[in-house]
Amino acid sequence: MAGLSEKPQALGIDQESAEANKNSSSNKKSVHNRLLEKDKEEGGQGGDMSPSAGSSIKRSGSRPQLDVSKAEIQGNVEEKYPTILLPNQSDDLSHLALDIGGSLIKLVYFSRHEDQSTDDKRKRSVKERLGLSNGNRRSFPILGGRLHFVKFETRKINECLDFINSKQLHRGGAESPYADGATDGNAIIKATGGGAYKYTDLFKERLGVSLDKEDEMDCLVAGANFLLKAIRHEAFTHMEGQKEFVQIDPNDLFPYLLVNIGSGVSMIKVDGDGKFERVSGTNVGGGTYWGLGRLLTKCKSFDELLELSQKGDNRTIDMLVGDIYGGLDYSKIGLSASTIASSFGKTISEKKELEDYRPEDISLSLLRMISYNIGQISYLNALRFGLKRIFFGGFFIRGHAYTMDTISFAVQFWSKGEAQAMFLRHEGFLGALGAFMSYEKHGLDDLMVHQLVERFPMGAPYTGGKIHGPPLGDLNEKASDRNSKYLISWMEKFLRKGTEITAPVPMTPAAGTTGLGGFDVPLSRGSSLRSDASALNVGVLHLVPTLDVFPLLEDPKTYEPNTIDLADPSELEYWFTILSEHLPDLVDKAVASEGRTDDAKRRGDAFARAFSAHLARLMEEPAAYGKLGLANLLEMREECLREFQFVDAYRSIKQRENEASLAVLPDLLMEIDSMDEETRLLTLIEGVLAANIFDWGSRACVDLYHKGTIIEIYRMSRNKMQRPWRVDDFDLFKERMLGTGDKKKPPHKRALLFVDNSGADIVLGMLPLARELLRRGTEVVLVANSLPALNDVTAMELPDIVAEAAKHCDTLRRAAEAGGLLVDAMINSSRSSKGKSSSVPLMVVENGCGSPCIDLRQVSSELAAAAKDADLIILEGMGRALHTNLNARFKCDALKVRSDCLLLLFCA
Numbered sequence: 001m002a003g004l005s006e007k008p009q010a011l012g013i014d015q016e017s018a019e020a021n022k023n024s025s026s027n028k029k030s031v032h033n034r035l036l037e038k039d040k041e042e043g044g045q046g047g048d049m050s051p052s053a054g055s056s057i058k059r060s061g062s063r064p065q066l067d068v069s070k071a072e073i074q075g076n077v078e079e080k081y082p083t084i085l086l087p088n089q090s091d092d093l094s095h096l097a098l099d100i101g102g103s104l105i106k107l108v109y110f111s112r113h114e115d116q117s118t119d120d121k122r123k124r125s126v127k128e129r130l131g132l133s134n135g136n137r138r139s140f141p142i143l144g145g146r147l148h149f150v151k152f153e154t155r156k157i158n159e160c161l162d163f164i165n166s167k168q169l170h171r172g173g174a175e176s177p178y179a180d181g182a183t184d185g186n187a188i189i190k191a192t193g194g195g196a197y198k199y200t201d202l203f204k205e206r207l208g209v210s211l212d213k214e215d216e217m218d219c220l221v222a223g224a225n226f227l228l229k230a231i232r233h234e235a236f237t238h239m240e241g242q243k244e245f246v247q248i249d250p251n252d253l254f255p256y257l258l259v260n261i262g263s264g265v266s267m268i269k270v271d272g273d274g275k276f277e278r279v280s281g282t283n284v285g286g287g288t289y290w291g292l293g294r295l296l297t298k299c300k301s302f303d304e305l306l307e308l309s310q311k312g313d314n315r316t317i318d319m320l321v322g323d324i325y326g327g328l329d330y331s332k333i334g335l336s337a338s339t340i341a342s343s344f345g346k347t348i349s350e351k352k353e354l355e356d357y358r359p360e361d362i363s364l365s366l367l368r369m370i371s372y373n374i375g376q377i378s379y380l381n382a383l384r385f386g387l388k389r390i391f392f393g394g395f396f397i398r399g400h401a402y403t404m405d406t407i408s409f410a411v412q413f414w415s416k417g418e419a420q421a422m423f424l425r426h427e428g429f430l431g432a433l434g435a436f437m438s439y440e441k442h443g444l445d446d447l448m449v450h451q452l453v454e455r456f457p458m459g460a461p462y463t464g465g466k467i468h469g470p471p472l473g474d475l476n477e478k479a480s481d482r483n484s485k486y487l488i489s490w491m492e493k494f495l496r497k498g499t500e501i502t503a504p505v506p507m508t509p510a511a512g513t514t515g516l517g518g519f520d521v522p523l524s525r526g527s528s529l530r531s532d533a534s535a536l537n538v539g540v541l542h543l544v545p546t547l548d549v550f551p552l553l554e555d556p557k558t559y560e561p562n563t564i565d566l567a568d569p570s571e572l573e574y575w576f577t578i579l580s581e582h583l584p585d586l587v588d589k590a591v592a593s594e595g596r597t598d599d600a601k602r603r604g605d606a607f608a609r610a611f612s613a614h615l616a617r618l619m620e621e622p623a624a625y626g627k628l629g630l631a632n633l634l635e636m637r638e639e640c641l642r643e644f645q646f647v648d649a650y651r652s653i654k655q656r657e658n659e660a661s662l663a664v665l666p667d668l669l670m671e672i673d674s675m676d677e678e679t680r681l682l683t684l685i686e687g688v689l690a691a692n693i694f695d696w697g698s699r700a701c702v703d704l705y706h707k708g709t710i711i712e713i714y715r716m717s718r719n720k721m722q723r724p725w726r727v728d729d730f731d732l733f734k735e736r737m738l739g740t741g742d743k744k745k746p747p748h749k750r751a752l753l754f755v756d757n758s759g760a761d762i763v764l765g766m767l768p769l770a771r772e773l774l775r776r777g778t779e780v781v782l783v784a785n786s787l788p789a790l791n792d793v794t795a796m797e798l799p800d801i802v803a804e805a806a807k808h809c810d811t812l813r814r815a816a817e818a819g820g821l822l823v824d825a826m827i828n829s830s831r832s833s834k835g836k837s838s839s840v841p842l843m844v845v846e847n848g849c850g851s852p853c854i855d856l857r858q859v860s861s862e863l864a865a866a867a868k869d870a871d872l873i874i875l876e877g878m879g880r881a882l883h884t885n886l887n888a889r890f891k892c893d894a895l896k897v898r899s900d901c902l903l904l905l906f907c908a
C-alpha cells in the first residue's frame with residue numbers, strides 16, 4: 001500500500017481537488033448515528049422472566065413481578081420470537097431512579113424509542129439468509145431506548161415532583177398505557193441518597209409511589225464502574241486548562257479511589273464490582289463552598305457564585321508565603337513567595353470588613369481552598385492504599401476548569417506525579433445511575449461499549465435542559481394540565497421561544513491572572529462555565545443492543561474512526577466554516593423536501609438556529625460534548641435535521657438522479673461488456689471514481705450539473721481519471737483479481753461494498769462493479785445507510801434500485817433473486833422460482849448509521865453477520881473511505897476508493 005500519513009492533506013491533493021474534497025464532505029453527515037431496529041421482542045418478555053420460575057426476585061424485593069394475565073401474542077404467531085402483549089403488566093414502573101442528595105436531586109430515566117424502521121421484507125430476507133437469530137437481544141429488556149439525565153435542587157423538590165408527574169415517569173412515561181389510569185398504588189421507584197429516607201412520605205403523598213432505598217455507596221460505585229467500563233471516553237484529565245480524554249481498559253480498572261464531591265465528600269476505595277470500602281470523607285465539600293459562598297457574597301445561585309470566581313483575584317484574600325516572608329521565597333522547604341500560605345489569611349486585617357472585599361475574590365479564594373483541600377486529602381488516601389488513580393465525581397465539580405485544575409494540581413504536586421486525578425463526564429449522576437442499574441431486569445450492566453451511543457438533543461438543551469424546573473413548564477397551558485397528555489412538544493416550545501434562542505455567548509474571559517504562577521497555582525480560570533441552559537454537558541444515552549463491533553477490524557482496540565484531528569484548531573475552524581456556509585443551502589433543500597409549507601419553513605428556521613448554536617458552542621469548547629471527531633460533528637447535523645422532523649432532505653433529488661442514471665445504465669453495461677477483462681476492470685474502477693464525483697456535497701459537482709447530462713458528465717470524468725492516480729494501487733488490485741500470467745487466483749467468496757451516494761454513484765459506479773464481482777462468482781453484499789444522510793443511498797431504497805437495474809441485466813437479476821431482493825418482482829415473473837437460481841447472491845444490509853461516515857465499532861448486527869464470511873471490503877466515498885477509515889486495517893482484502901482525491905488504496 002502507498003505510504004499514507006494520517007491526514008488527507010498528506011495525500012498531496014492539489015488545491016482544486018482539495019476544494020472539492022472539502023466541500024463535498026461538508027454535505028455529509030457523520031457517524032455514530034445508530035439505528036434502532038424495530039424489535040418486536042422488546043415488548044414481550046423472555047421465558048427467563050416467567051413468573052412461575054419463582055426465582056425472579058434476587059437482589060431486591062421490589063423487582064416487579066410479571067403479570068401474565070390476559071397475555072396474548074401480537075402479530076405473526078409463526079415468528080420465532082413473537083411479541084407477547086401483557087396488558088396487565090406494568091413493567092414500565094422501573095424506568096426511573098433517583099438520587100436525592102443534600103443539595104441536588106438527580107434523575108435517571110428511560111424512554112422507549114419510537115420505531116424508526118419497519119420490519120420490512122428486506123430485513124426479513126437478510127435475517128433468513130445470514131442466519132441472524134434474535135441472539136442475545138432478549139436478555140436486554142430495555143433495548144431500543146434512551147437514558148436521560150436530569151437534575152433539580154433539593155430545596156425545590158416540588159419542581160422535581162412536578163417534572164416526574166408531568167412526564168408520568170413514575171408510571172413508565174407519558175406514553176405508557178397506564179399513564180392516565182388510576183394510580184395502582186404499587187408503584188415503586190429505586191432511590192438512593194439521604195433524601196430517599198427523608199422524603200419517603202412526600203413521594204407517597206404527591207405521587208403515590210414508594211421509594212425503594214438503595215445504599216448510596218453501593219450506587220456510587222455501581223454507577224462509576226458502569227460508566228468507566230461502558231462509556232467511551234467517560235474519564236478525562238484536566239491540567240492547566242487542558243482536557244484530555246482517557247480510555248480506561250475495562251480489564252485494568254481496579255483498584256481506584258472514587259471521590260464523590262457532593263454536599264459532603266466520600267472517598268471510596270474500589271476493588272471490583274460491588275467490592276469497595278468507604279475509607280474516608282470530609283465535611284468540607286460542595287455544600288461548604290455553596291453555603292459559605294452564599295453567605296459571604298449574597299449570590300443567589302451556585303452558578304452565579306462560580307461565575308463570580310472567574311473574575312476574582314485571590315491574592316487580596318489569601319495570605320501568601322511572600323506576604324509573610326517579605327516578598328521572599330522560602331526555598332529551603334520548597335515554597336515560593338507566591339504559594340498560598342494561608343487561605344483567607346489576609347482577611348485578618350482589622351481595617352477591613354466583609355464589604356471591603358470583592359465578592360469575586362472571596363468566591364475564587366473559597367473555591368480554591370476547598371478544591372485544593374479535597375485534592376490533598378484524596379491524595380493522602382490514595383497514598384494510604386497505594387492507589388494510583390483517583391476519579392472525582394459529584395456536582396461540586398460541575399465541569400469547571402478551575403476546580404478540576406486545582407484538584408489535579410494538588411494531587412500531582414503532593415504525589416510528585418505518582419497519582420493521577422481524573423474526572424467523569426457524568427460527574428454527579430453516579431449514584432442515580434447506580435440506583436437505576438439496581439433494577440436487575442434492565443440488564444444494563446450487561447451492555448457493552450459498542451451498544452451505547454451518546455447523543456446531544458439539538459433543540460432540547462436550549463429549551464428543556466435547564467437544571468431546574470420542568471422544561472419550559474411555564475409555556476404549558478396550565479399547571480394542572482401537566483398531568484395530561486396535552487404537553488407541548490419540545491419542538492413546539494422551541495418554535496415559540498425561537499426569538500429568544502441565540503447562540504451561547506462566551507463568558508468574559510477572566511481579567512488578569514491570580515498572578516501566582518509557578519507550581520502552586522492552576523492557570524486556567526474555567527472559562528467554560530456558563531450559567532445558561534447550554535451548560536448541559538451530558539447527552540442522552542441511546543441503548544442499542546443490536547449494535548456490534550465490525551468483525552473484520554484487525555484490531556478494534558486501536559481502531560480510530562477519525563482521520564482528521566479536530567483537536568487541531570485550524571482543522572476545527574475549517575470544518576466549522578464549511579458547515580456554517582453550507583447551512584443555508586441545506587435548509588433550503590430540507591424545506592423543499594417538505595413541500596415548502598409554512599410549517600416546514602418554521603422548522604427549517606429553527607433547525608438552522610439550533611444547529612448554529614451547537615456549532616458555536618463547540619467552536620468555543622470543542623470537548624463540551626465529550627471527545628469530538630468530524631464524524632460526530634457531521635452526524636450531529638443529520639440528527640438535528642431529524643429532530644426537526646426533516647426525514648429526508650434530499651428525497652426528491654435522489655429520486656431524480658436515480659431515474660436519470662438508470663435510464664443510461666443499459667448503454668453503459670453494453671459498452672463495458674464489449675471490453676476485454678483487463679480493460680473492463682480498469683473501466684469499472686474508473687467508473688466508480690467518476691461516479692463518486694456525483695456528490696451533492698461538492699460544489700464542483702453542483703457546477704457540473706449545470707453543464708450536462710449525467711452520462712455525459714460520467715463519461716467526461718471517467719476520461720479524466722488518468723492514471724497514475726494520487727494513490728494508485730490498481731495494479732495490486734488487478735493482480736489479486738485477475739492474477740498474473742497463468743497464475744489465477746480464486747475469486748473472493750464474499751465482498752462487502754460500502755456504498756455512498758444515490759444516482760450515478762450507486763447506479764453507474766458501484767452496481768456495475770458489483771455485477772463484475774458476481775460474474776466472477778463472488779457474493780456481493782451492498783452495505784448502505786440505515787437512515788438518510790444527504791444524498792446517500794439507504795438500505796431501504798436499494799432493493800428498488802437494484803430491481804430496476806436488474807431489468808437490464810440478467811446477472812443482476814439472478815443474483816438479486818438469489819439474494820431475496822426481488823420478492824415483488826418474483827411474484828410477477830414466471831421464470832423464477834425458489835432454489836432454481838444458480839447465481840451467487842446479491843444482498844443488501846444496513847450499516848446501522850445515518851451519517852456519511854461510519855464508525856466500525858458500532859455497526860448493525862446485520863452487517864456484522866454478513867461480514868463473517870466476507871473476504872473483500874470495498875469502502876467508497878469521502879466519509880467512509882477517507883474521513884473515518886483511511887487508516888483502518890482489516891483482516892481481509894480492502895479497497896478504499898474516493899474520487900476527488902483520486903484515491904485507490906488496496907490492502908491485501
Ligand SMILES: Nc1ncnc2c1ncn2[C@@H]1O[C@H](COP(=O)(O)OP(=O)(O)OP(=O)(O)O)[C@@H](O)[C@H]1O
Nearest residue numbers: 101102103104262263264286287290302394395396
Ligand atoms: N445548581 C446547583 N445548585 C446547588 N449546588 C450545586 C449546583 N450545581 C452544582 N452544585 C454543587 O454541587 C454540590 C452537590 O453535589 P451533588 O449533587 O453531587 O451532592 P448531593 O448528592 O446533593 O450531596 P450529598 O451526597 O452530600 O448528600 C453542591 O453542594 C454544590 O457545591
Ligand SMILES: CC(C)(CO)[C@@H](O)C(=O)NCCC(=O)O
Nearest residue numbers: 262263264265266280281282283
Ligand atoms: C453524608 C454523605 C454520605 C451524604 O451523601 C456525604 O455528605 C458525605 O460523605 N459527607 C462527609 C461526611 C464525612 O465523612 O465527614
Ligand SMILES: [Mn+2]
Nearest residue numbers: 101102193262
Ligand atoms: Mn450525593
